[in-house]
Amino acid sequence: MTSRVRRVAVVGGGVAGLALAAGLPRSVEVVLHEAQPERARWGSALVLGAWARPALHRLGVLDSVTRAGSPVGAGRLFALDGRALTRPHDLHLLAVPRPGLLDALTAAVGPGVRVLHDEVLDPAELDADLVVGADGVRSRVRGLVDPGRAARLGTPWVALRGRLGAPPGAAAGEYWGPGLLVGLVPSPGGGHWFTAHRSTLGPEPLDVAAVHEEVRVLAQGAGAAVRSTVEDATAGLAATRLWVAPPMRRYVHGRYVVVGDAAHAMTPNLGRGAGEALLDAVTLADRVAAGGSLAAWQARRLPRTQAARTASSAVMRLALAERGAGVRDAVLRLSPAGDARPGGRR
Numbered sequence: 128m129t130s131r132v133r134r135v136a137v138v139g140g141g142v143a144g145l146a147l148a149a150g151l152p153r154s155v156e157v158v159l160h161e162a163q164p165e166r167a168r169w170g171s172a173l174v175l176g177a178w179a180r181p182a183l184h185r186l187g188v189l190d191s192v193t194r195a196g197s198p199v200g201a202g203r204l205f206a207l208d209g210r211a212l213t214r215p216h217d218l219h220l221l222a223v224p225r226p227g228l229l230d231a232l233t234a235a236v237g238p239g240v241r242v243l244h245d246e247v248l249d250p251a252e253l254d255a256d257l258v259v260g261a262d263g264v265r266s267r268v269r270g271l272v273d274p275g276r277a278a279r280l281g282t283p284w285v286a287l288r289g290r291l292g293a294p295p296g297a298a299a300g301e302y303w304g305p306g307l308l309v310g311l312v313p314s315p316g317g318g319h320w321f322t323a324h325r326s327t328l329g330p331e332p333l334d335v336a337a338v339h340e341e342v343r344v345l346a347q348g349a350g351a352a353v354r355s356t357v358e359d360a361t362a363g364l365a366a367t368r369l370w371v372a373p374p375m376r377r378y379v380h381g382r383y384v385v386v387g388d389a390a391h392a393m394t395p396n397l398g399r400g401a402g403e404a405l406l407d408a409v410t411l412a413d414r415v416a417a418g419g420s421l422a423a424w425q426a427r428r429l430p431r432t433q434a435a436r437t438a439s440s441a442v443m444r445l446a447l448a449e450r451g452a453g454v455r456d457a458v459l460r461l462s463p464a465g466d467a468r469p470g471g472r473r
């Protein structure tokens with residue numbers, strides 16, 4: 128697929144789909160299909176890296192997203208029992224509530240874009256030069272890009288999220304296993320926390336109380352910050368199984384393209400999914416505007432995002448390691464960022 132794209136159908140109006148609809152030139156006829164517009168109100172804060180800011184700037188939403196979020200200046204890695212594994216390091220992250228990000232992107236979508244609140248049952252029937260699957264990990268478009276990679280993949284892990292009443296202060300950071308990963312993150316209104324652990328609970332929707340109980344048991348040996356967060360948690364609790372996209376060899380096939388989670392849904396522990404979705408969207412919009420080859424776009428986006436997809440699962444395994452956690456922690460403490468290096472133990 129190369130130049131002269133006049134009509135684009137975007138399946139999915141989440142981060143990737145809205146960013147694409149906002150970024151495409153006015154000369155292109157765009158129809159965006161969103162099956163569950165109420166989804167825009169769901170979800171807690173998303174952490175965005177500084178590397179995602181140029182994409183927000185390109186869409187004209189950097190100021191509004193920055194206002195909706197709060198900076199995450201420093202982060203630190205801890206063992207679950209509360210011992211610091213690394214020194215505090217600069218993060219330059221922005222924690223932004225998902226509704227705030229989606230509101231800003233929605234406001235950036237031009238009046239010429241037709242937004243339909245419908246579910247696309249068969250993307251092959253859409254009348255467009257380009258059909259973009261921004262339809263998340265359960266993507267229907269992915270099967271048209273690569274029939275062998277249509278199905279999402281389950282992971283053994285579930286995530287639990289909740290709100291903190293007050294910023295976590297010096298306790299902010301990630302706490303690594305054995306068997307439980309916990310994050311405490313400042314965000315608008317105080318902060319939020321998340322956990323991940325191996326669980327056989329199901330089917331979905333998961334029983335939040337049952338997931339919470341499993342996390343409580345795993346957190347029994349944890350340090351005070353984690354234990355009190357998990358014990359006292361009631362606000363904004365949500366549980367979800369973590370699903371990922373299959374490894375993809377291409378993102379483009381004929382008139383079909385996948386972006387965001389449809390292309391590379393990954394476990395959330397690297398905080399990359401939404402930022403990469405934004406980058407997919409603006410780079411694809413620019414490529415369409417320039418009439419350039421989508422193969423070149425794919426060559427740029429696929430290696431980076433597939434590497435992130437693989438790395439995030441590897442880091443999740445490391446964070447949750449039940450055997451060898453002591454060795455892992457010792458190596459981390461001796462690493463260049465480690466707490467056991469000169470200048471550590473602050």
Ligand SMILES: Cc1cc2nc3c(=O)[nH]c(=O)nc-3n(C[C@H](O)[C@H](O)[C@H](O)COP(=O)(O)OP(=O)(O)OC[C@H]3O[C@@H](n4cnc5c(N)ncnc54)[C@H](O)[C@@H]3O)c2cc1C
Nearest residue numbers: 139141142143162174247262263387388395398399400401
């Ligand atoms: C627990 C958890 C924590 C996370 N934390 C972070 C984080 O801190 N930082 C970060 O960067 N990322 C994070 N992520 C990942 C991030 O949420 C996703 O990468 C991002 O939302 C992907 O956006 P998307 O637009 O590609 O897909 P989605 O947000 O899934 O949007 C897809 C949209 O398509 C619609 N749709 C699907 N099928 C159809 C159809 N057939 N017809 C019409 N519409 C359809 C859906 O209704 C949905 O609105 C986290 C994910 C999880 C699960």
